[in-house]
Amino acid sequence: MRHPLVDDVCDAYLALADARLPGLVTGMYLYGSVALGDFRPAHSDVDAVFVTARPLDAGDRGGLREVHAELAERLPRPHLDGVYITADALASDPTGTTGPHSSDGRFGDDGTFERLLVTWHTLADTGVTVRGPAVESLRIHTDRAALNAWLRDNLRGYWRHLWRTLSAGTEAARREGRHDFTPPWCVLGVTRLHYTLATGAITSKSGAGEYGMRVFDDRWAPIITESLRLRRGEDTAPGYPDLDVRHADVVAYMDMVITDADRP
Template structure:
């Protein structure tokens, strides 16, 4: 069963789509934290994939998502519009297409058009409207791209993070990198909370404090640190360890 706020957002989205863009939404599926059973109201975004019945017009999407934001703007409804044929192919072989990120409609975007999204849909995508999906998956390719993401994006991110202390840096960096490491270890796409548990079971106890703090920033609880400086230093040390492991 969907969380009540997710259910209401999806119902309102479908009503708006059917009114302002008839025959557009053939299927609505949820991926991300909802599909991975890690959705946190007020913290998580709602990540969607729409299978289209026809080509969407940008003005239609701006109307739909603009009106949806007026009533549900506290939680981003992020996702992409694809065809059924797109999902049957490697997303790298599909052209950019319409997407919505932080309420902004992007006409030709690669946002979330990747193997992680495809795998999450295949693992446990939640159908709100539409039949069961036929989704391309390729674990060896996903593992290779995950390692490349750690070596590229996350290595560069850590360099920049040295100059951007704060709670977002700790939460995003610690849980984001840990999730990729856990995904490689588990052989499936995993959630941030599950990945934190993996880190607490796998890594040396010296790292437990910063992992618990990152998880606390996501789900709530008592702070593990008094000093933001010490928290930031441990964030940098932990993320360096993850990248080197």
């Protein structure tokens, strides 16, 4: 069962899109935290792939811009984010392509947002059908070897760069480390990639934390547990009275996971 907020957003969006642009949106498929059973109303978005009857022209784009603006006015949170694409294009590798999308609830004419092989794999493996043929019947491009290469590049690039930033010892790094957003984003983020490289499956942030508790040394249990507590919004005592100690554990954990995942 989906969270009522998710249903509210989907129903409102489809009603607006159908009224403004009848017949355009032929499919709507959810992926991400909603599909993976890890939707958190306080900070999750609703991630979707919108399948359209035709490539969007200028009139379609203008109409969708108005649809998303009105939706955001009616329902400011959660954001409805995702990509617009035709069914035929789903069968192709999205790497390096651009196109219309919605990000932070705002429509964008063009960009690479979420046009990623990992998005296609997540949709194929765990997608939820809101409108259109069952997601299992869609032709969705997947390539496990290419996905693994992308995951390793992402660990070596984005996540290693973030680790360096957080490890810098500067006051800015210290402030970032003391923010409650940082442990779940960093600890669970790198662990999700490790999970997929190790198992070939896709998991949520919470699922990644549970995986980390199973496979990594017990010394990492406190920082994983704290990251899960923050992710889930649990009203329990913090596991780290000293936020600088927590930050040091986040940095050390990230380094361990990135290094371990990069082994042949």
